[in-house]
Amino acid sequence: MELIENYPVAILGAGPVGLAAAANLIEYGLTPLVFEADAAVAASFRDFSHVKLFSPWRYNIDRAGRRLLEDTGWSSPDADAIPTAGELLRDYLEPLAALPAIADNLKLGSRVIAVARRGCDKVKSEGRERAPFVIRVEQGGEIREYLAGAVLDATGNWSRPNPLGANGLPAIGEVRLASRIRYGMPDIAGDLRSRYLGKTTLVGRRPFGGGFAGRLVGTGGGRSGHHAALGLARLQSGARLSLSGAKSRVQRGREKLRAIVLDCCHVESDADGLACKQKPDGARYC
Numbered sequence: 001m002e003l004i005e006n007y008p009v010a011i012l013g014a015g016p017v018g019l020a021a022a023a024n025l026i027e028y029g030l031t032p033l034v035f036e037a038d039a040a041v042a043a044s045f046r047d048f049s050h051v052k053l054f055s056p057w058r059y060n061i062d063r064a065g066r067r068l069l070e071d072t073g074w075s076s077p078d079a080d081a082i083p084t085a086g087e088l089l090r091d092y093l094e095p096l097a098a099l100p101a102i103a104d105n106l107k108l109g110s111r112v113i114a115v116a117r118r119g120c121d122k123v124k125s126e127g128r129e130r131a132p133f134v135i136r137v138e139q140g141g142e143i144r145e146y147l148a149g150a151v152l153d154a155t156g157n158w159s160r161p162n163p164l165g166a167n168g169l170p171a172i173g174e175v176r177l178a179s180r181i182r183y184g185m186p187d188i189a190g191d192l193r194s195r196y197l198g199k200t201t202l203v204g205r206r207p208f209g210g211g212f213a214g215r216l217v218g219t220g221g222g223r224s225g226h227h228a229a230l231g232l233a234r235l236q237s238g239a240r241l242s243l244s245g246a247k248s249r250v251q252r253g254r255e256k257l258r259a260i261v262l263d264c265c266h267v268e269s270d271a272d273g274l275a276c277k278q279k280p281d282g283a284r285y286c
Contacts, residue, residue, distance in 0.1 A: 005149065006149070007029055007030040007132050007133075007147050007148050007149030007150075008026050008030075008032060008105065008134065008148055008149065009032055009033065009148060009149060009150045009151075010033050010035065010135050010146065010148035010150070010151045010152070011025075011032050011034045011035070011151075011152045011154055012031065012035055012112050012151065012152065012154060012155050013035070013036060013037075013039070013043070013153070013154035013155040013156060014034050014036035014041040014042065014097060014106060014108070014154075015043070015044060015093075015156055016039075016042065016045075016060070016088075016093060017032075017154040017156070018034055018036075018092060018152070018154035019041065019042075019062075019065065019096050019097055019102065020064065020065055020153060021064055021152050022034055022102050022105075023064040023065040023067075023096065024062070024064040025103070026064070026068065026101050027064045027067070027068075031076075031105060032102065032105055032144060033104060033105050033107070033148060034102065034107065035107045035110045035111075035112050035135070035137060036106065036107065036108050036109075036110060037109070037111040037112075038108070038109070039108055039109050040108065041093055041094065041097040041106070041108070042089050042093045042094075042145070044156060044158035044159070045085040045086070045088065045089045045093065046085075046089065047158070047184055047185075048085050048184060048187075049084065049085045049086030049089065049186040049187075050084060050085075050086065050187045050190055051084060051085050051086060051185050052082055052083070052084050053058050053083055053084065053088065053270040054082075055082070055130075056079060056080050056081060056082050056083075057076065057077045057078060057079050057080070057081055057082075057083055057101075058079040060083065060088055060092070061092055062092065063074060063182060065092075065096050067219065068096070068099055068169065069092075069095060069096060069099070070103070072099070074095060076158075077091055080081050082245065091238075105278075107137070107138060107139070108135045108137060109225075110138070110139045111137065111138045111139075112135055112136070112137050112155075113136050113137065113138050114134075114135075114136040115133055115134070115135055115136070115151055116133070116134045116136070117133060117134065118129040118131045118132050118133070118134050119131055120148065122165070125245075130199060131149060132146045132147045132149055133149070133150070134146075134147060135147070135148055144265050158184065158254075160185040161184065166180075166214035182195075182269070185228060186228070186231075186234055187231070188228060188231030188234075188235055189232075189234045189235045190266065191233045195233060196232065196235055197235055238283045240249045247279075
């Protein structure tokens with residue numbers, strides 16, 4: 001990342017990645033300027049706060065963030081325990097965002113609507129690489145602009161879910177029925193109980209077609225789909241559930257990549273389970 005001196009580094013998004021980036025910049029003596037569209041940090045984690053994450057605490061705490069927090073007397077949770085999204089938010093992300101070095105440069109309720117280079121346009125590009133970035137932001141109904149020496153996009157894709165249809169397109173009728181569709185991982189057996197109780201519900205995507213079984217229709221073999229299906233099963237005791245066992249493309253891709261790496265290299269892990277050394281074994285992929 002090329003940094004233009006004398007300007008802060010703009011970070012778009014105050015989720016886990018954005019806050020970790022801010023912590024690392026602070027350790028390097030740089031000033032982060034964090035923009036978050038929501039009224040609080042880690043907005044997506046609030047949407048699925050009831051969901052237990054896939055990995056334990058040791059993999060969810062950034063090392064720079066940990067050091068900054070420990071300087072204030074903060075104690076890390078059990079490294080091997082698996083937190084819910086809500087616990088990660090309460091016990092790590094919110095305390096990290098509250099540190100003065102971050103909080104003083106955190107702009108909540110600030111939606112970035114454009115990024116450009118100062119003095120440059122579609123027909124003028126001379127000196128573009130030396131010009132600071134212009135960050136145009138909507139705040140409280142007003143438009144403001146900030147200058148930055150570099151920009152990190154940590155907005156994520158939680159608010160831009162995959163469509164239900166094939167070919168990357170919305171399913172026919174999906175847009176028209178948007179008010180009846182809930183993306184993500186809703187708290188079916190909790191806060192949203194009344195929305196789903198006694199209703200026929202379609203869960204996620206099933207790439208090879210689906211079928212009805214009782215009052216619940218489950219599709220997709222991913223973990224998010226399974227979590228939603230379990231919520232529906234708890235909500236309506238005795239209801240039958242049809243859920244595809246087909247693996248998602250992402251899961252199949254991860255397994256294939258893992259097989260390729262293990263076939264190719266000898267990999268060693270550090271104390272936190274992170275890959276620290278790899279040595280080619282002379283397999284065909286290397």
